Amino acid sequence: MNSDNDLQIAGDILEVPHLLQPPREHPVTVAEFAGLARAVAADRAQWAHLVRYDATTRWYHRLRTGPGYEVWLLSWVPGQGSGLHDHGRSSGVLTVLEGSLTERTERGTRALAAGAQRVFAPGYVHEVVNDSLEPAVSLHIYYPGLTAMPMHTSEHGETHGELRAEPCPAVV
Numbered sequence: 001m002n003s004d005n006d007l008q009i010a011g012d013i014l015e016v017p018h019l020l021q022p023p024r025e026h027p028v029t030v031a032e033f034a035g036l037a038r039a040v041a042a043d044r045a046q047w048a049h050l051v052r053y054d055a056t057t058r059w060y061h062r063l064r065t066g067p068g069y070e071v072w073l074l075s076w077v078p079g080q081g082s083g084l085h086d087h088g089r090s091s092g093v094l095t096v097l098e099g100s101l102t103e104r105t106e107r108g109t110r111a112l113a114a115g116a117q118r119v120f121a122p123g124y125v126h127e128v129v130n131d132s133l134e135p136a137v138s139l140h141i142y143y144p145g146l147t148a149m150p151m152h153t154s155e156h157g158e159t160h161g162e163l164r165a166e167p168c169p170a171v172v
Helices: 003-010 030-042 044-050
Strands: 059-066 069-076 091-096 100-105 109-111 117-120 127-129 136-143
Touching: 030 044, 030 069, 030 091, 030 117, 030 136, 044 059, 091 100, 091 109, 100 136
Parallel strands: none
Antiparallel strands: 059 069, 069 136, 091 117, 091 136, 100 109, 100 127
């Protein structure tokens, strides 16, 4: 069939509103959450003035909430890390905003430069560390909101208990 004829038969989809998907107010798919993270990252005015650095612990700030999800901003000075953990029942998107971070999993090590994103499902075990000589800033979106961050045994045999908080202060 000729595509021009197909178009004439189908008509203009914009003229048939009942065939269009209604616009979504909040993300609901992994791709939409990753897109939200990219949009927030691109809008430096929304987050840059909030960033603080703390030499004793990772700094964090809940930037936004939506139906069932949370957006967190974290800073990392050189040497700070999360410890080996998962995110309980939450899925997530990690986006590096400034600097670089290193992600370690049982499958290996990955360098994450500014702009890099990692998407993970519930139960995904990793450790995030600032191995560089410069501070780093990252954005984390959790769905549903993070309520548990079970710690795991590190490669050095250290065992950590499960951390729980509402909201969880150990977000990564």
